[in-house]
Amino acid sequence: MTTLQDCRAMDAADPLAPLRALFELPPGTVYLDGNSLGVLPAATPARIARAVREEWGQGLIRSWNEAGWFDLPQRIGDMIAPLVGAGPGELVATDSTSINLFKVLSAALSIAQAAAPARRVILSERSNFPTDLYIAQGLGRLQGAQLRLVDEPGAIAAALGPEVGVLMLTHVNYRTGEMHDMATLSRAAHEAGVLAVWDLAHSAGAVPVDLHAAGADFAVGCGYKYLNGGPGAPAFAWVHPRHAGAFEQPLSGWWGHAAPFEFTPDWRPAPGIARYLCGTQPVLSLRALECGVETVLAAQPLGGMAALRAKSLALTDLFIALVEDGCAGHGLSLVTPRAHARRGSQVCLTRSEGAYAIVQALIARGVIGDFRAGDAQLPDILRFGFTPLYLRFEDVWQAAQQLREVLEGGEWRRPEFNRRHAVT
Structure with a gap:
């Protein structure tokens, strides 16, 4: 089984690792929801502030021409x-x-x-x-x-x-x-x-x-x-x-x-x-x-989309393996294809009971994924997105570990994790 030390070694060898510095990631958070909302780029606050204070505030309507708004x-x-x-x-x-x-x-x-x-x-x-x-x-x-x-x-x-x-x-x-x-x-x-x-x-x-x-x-x-x-x-x-x-x-x-x-x-x-x-x-x-x-x-000089795709597949392969090894017997089933040619950049797991609450318990521990309701074909889904620009292999290990602990301890049964929010 892949260890935390193994994951840290993979991160040290990752040519895309410097791209993580382009984002403002909250400390102590493993963000597996970039397929729903991406992380804030570090450059965005200053870019918007300049657009507000200089382009709008000083340039006013002239900015349609002078700042290139048009x-x-x-x-x-x-x-x-x-x-x-x-x-x-x-x-x-x-x-x-x-x-x-x-x-x-x-x-x-x-x-x-x-x-x-x-x-x-x-x-x-x-x-x-x-x-x-x-x-x-x-x-x-x-x-x-x-x-x-x-x-x-x-x-x-x-x-x-x-x-x-x-x-x-x-x-x-x-x-x-x-x-x-x-x-x-x-x-x-x-x-x-x-x-x-x-x-x-x-x-x-x-x-x-x-x-x-x-x-x-x-x-x-x-x-x-x-x-x-x-x-x-x-x-x-x-x-x-x-x-x-x-x-x-x-x-x-x-x-x-x-x-x-x-x-x-x-x-x-x-x-x-x-x-x-x-x-x-x-x-x-x-x-x-x-x-x-x-x-x-910014990934283009480092191999572009091909490099991002290779890391995405490595991250999702690792998560699947860690979950299947560490969470066996807890009712999780993989619905995302194992074949690389048929897999996007996410891993989706189904569970007949408690999927929403499990996700909420993970979020409380700093591992952010999301939930999608099931239907006649599929049970409820725990959905995890993997954005290789800022995710590390260590993050994947930590997420799988937190999921195992939530399941083993029955933490997801607590009332606060079973109260539905408007956005799931």
């Missing part, structure tokens, strides 16, 4: 682009993941129906992140489309019938950590005459993504998880260049106009990805996101 969505989009295999000028940081999904899903469905009017079905998984399903349902009511769900990943390809216009999937499943083969499923979609829309919320900054090589058509992603942009950070939208000018997105706000400061009464879409902007961007939030993306880009 094109922040495109510039930060170009920073994110190489992390997901997009080219310059193809991606914008804007709005929320849900709003961006509405935009790209509407465009994809319109393109599909223009080619074949009978293609009125959006195909997805029942276990997809709920906001994606809700957005698809709402869009379906507006555009006369229908959301159809499959229960298993293996059923996706067979469900790509002639009535399907769009395949909408999340690359890494939020509850299980299972990762789809984006290239294989995008190719299957195209062979069936279907467009592929991908949600990268649990992928961008965590696992290597190459949208062009995978043949994706549209993608959206989150700015506050592995990109460390802060709570509610702007998300991003990407459209393959072959589609960027093919259709107008439905939220035709002035920032997506070809010339917003001409103030004409009729909307004229901007060329390319800029038409997927909508209203005025949140400058302070974008400044925070800028810092977050810089932390991921």
Whole structure:
């Protein structure tokens, strides 16, 4: 069994170890929730303070030009682009993941129906992140489309019938950590005459993504998880260049106009990805996101996403092994795939009783993960995210040790750990 000393030796040999200094980590905390909210970058407070006191306070409205506020969505989009295999000028940081999904899903469905009017079905998984399903349902009511769900990943390809216009999937499943083969499923979609829309919320900054090589058509992603942009950070939208000018997105706000400061009464879409902007961007939030993306880009000289991925797999392999060895007989089951090609950057465990309370007991001990409710297919889930930018192998050992102690001592049965909070 791997010892604490072994983990400290691995940390000493870790080429990515210096990146931990880029973050403000609370002392005594093992943070395994970066797949829900990333840690605060050390540079963010000063960057936001400068934006408030200098750019806003002194520059005032001049900062739209002088401080570069105007094109922040495109510039930060170009920073994110190489992390997901997009080219310059193809991606914008804007709005929320849900709003961006509405935009790209509407465009994809319109393109599909223009080619074949009978293609009125959006195909997805029942276990997809709920906001994606809700957005698809709402869009379906507006555009006369229908959301159809499959229960298993293996059923996706067979469900790509002639009535399907769009395949909408999340690359890494939020509850299980299972990762789809984006290239294989995008190719299957195209062979069936279907467009592929991908949600990268649990992928961008965590696992290597190459949208062009995978043949994706549209993608959206989150700015506050592995990109460390802060709570509610702007998300991003990407459209393959072959589609960027093919259709107008439905939220035709002035920032997506070809010339917003001409103030004409009729909307004229901007060329390319800029038409997927909508209203005025949140400058302070974008400044925070800028810092977050810089932390991921800081890994580029150290091996980039390939190095982050290798460490992520090593961290999750270690956690799985330590939990299975130290917590055997306590009712935990692994639902995250063991195969590296099918695993995101998280480990999810199920337990038929007490999953929520166990997570709360861990949080009280300084090990922060989160809980996701089960359903007919899966019991309740203890979810642990692994961000290799700042996590150490020693942290993994400590987390597994704390989990063993919580289970062995029955600590999770205490009343205070069984009271549900609004956010789980």
